Amino acid sequence: MEKITAGTLIRDVVERYPATVGAFARHGLPCTGCHLAAAETVAQGAAAHGIAVGPLLEDLNRVAEGGEAGAGPAAPPRPPGKLEREGIRRVVAVMSGKGGVGKSLVTGLCAVSTRRAGMATGILDGDITGPSIPKMFGLDNGAARQGEVPATSRSGIRIASMNLLLEADDQPVIWRGPMVSGALRQFFTDLDWGRLDYLWVDLPPGTSDAPLTALQSLPLDGVVVVGSPQALASMVVRKAINLVREMGVPILGVVENMSYMELPGGGRAEPFGPSRAYDLVLAAGAPLLAQLPLDPGVAAACDAGVIENYRSASAEELEKNLLKVLGEKE
Template sequence: MITKESVFETLKNVVDPELGMDIVTLGMVREIAIVDENVRVVIALTSDKCPLGERIKGDAERLLKGLAGVRGVTIDLSVMTEDERNRLLQILKEKKQPSQLPEKLPKKSIKRLIAILSGKGGVGKSSVTAMLAVGLAEKNFKVGILDADITGPSIPKIFGVIEAPFVLEGKIIPPQSKKGIKIMSMNLLIPEEDAPVIWRGPLVSSAIKQFYMDVDWGELDYLLIDLPPGTSDAQLTVLQMIPVDGIIVVTSPQELAGMIVGKAVQMSKMLAVPILGVVENMSYVKCPNCNYNISLFGTSNGLTLAQKINTKFLGSLPIDPLLSKACDEGKIEGYDIKYFKPVVELLIK
């Protein structure tokens, strides 16, 4: 006789290749129904674009067909709810082995650590990081920015900060912007701001770790970590070693940008770091004559992307020449962040 217990036991042999655990333990088996000798199973995937969905389905079907007494098998794929995803993230955190991931560094006196990430370059991730810092500072939060883009740092330029950090009692004291935002970046340590930093991965990872551990950040409400684009050593160092509370994903309306963001999203899932929300930058430009929104890079798809990965859509931002000018002149704190204020409000809720 076929029982739900025997079906569950069989499905424990179906392993999610990305997460390295079986689908029962991960809570992906949402429903089991047995009618006569036919078995129907509903498997909830983390995303409807999961590239391994068909493989998981095939493995489950093959194993269940080999179960004694089973005549027919139907596997339906669904998508996890936000609650189911949160439970999965908690399972991954509890189950991870010290041998698989390095030990997290201490959180220090920082209430929230948020990494800002993009799948590809050129989507305005650093300007989003800067506007988020300014928005939080304007709400009287104590804010710092760790510029983890070691080989392509831009945060000091955006804020107009040129003062080098100094060492006091064995700790690095970071310079501050006009509004008191603490900033640590490789560009503050090199002799010329256009001097290249030609380092391999291990050196980049070591520098990021030092920027976090050896800098005296003091008491902060928010430490924002501006990551380089992609999914390389720098991102792994931050998400594996620094106790990040969550990720903000920055994208643009281009379909290519959305596709590449998917890689970054999958990395965050594998490392059990929650995604706090999606910001779509360069979504439109306002006509200076009629105020009409012109979609230069195609139809906005930020909301759709956020729904696919079960997270908040924090908002769409326009292309604004005044923002470019403010960043080039190091005057981001004087820029009117009216378009960005709703993003800040949604984040701190």
């Protein structure tokens, strides 16, 4: 094996050793496929992203060797080609870059929207380390023990989640990034989803292996980005947006969650600061689908497993705008 040095072009590294894409990404350099990689050396790429070049090179060489030897257990997964999809018309992921901003809620609401519009809908709960989708739809752990078929919600949404495979829903899942990515791919390819108009993918938070692999390998038609006023202030959402951009996946729309709160006596409060929906739209270059208020009703519906019955003005707004950007409705 020819050693990778600081002067090697990033493009040459990833062409020769495709498994290094994951290593680059783990070090904070997810853009190995962008046009700059063709002209940039490892040292230049590291400098541009403020990354220490020494540990990066060590890791790259280790992965390159492991790749040749047939990928040892510590090696990241081989960068996947796009997975085949049969019978699934569109795959859309929901992403935030930050935990707890309502990504799963928005995934749930998007799925409910396409289902209400009469379309065959599924959800792939990619948030393997903290899945909340099944609970939202009132599915318990026994529901998906059939093995190869996703569970089905009351309104007929097909749902696959790691949580449904666990013994108890409070059982922790401590998996390394590559395993999470592998499971995600497997859920996509090995389950019998049947014919679907929409498969919604609830991506794990962050810009680590799992969302990266999903973006790279799931045949995504687009991404919906979720932010809260607070999350937007902290840059992480913007980082996630940049990642999606670098991967060349279109951002279909943005949702600002927890934007405001209706006060009992009328008027609104902004517990997480003033809305940043405008910033979100500018950063994503995509339309605002909805501003969802902090609503105890939605939290209660999620907890009770009846998200399919939840209705509110802002959820209707989301539904209307979503179907519009998806081209399902005028």
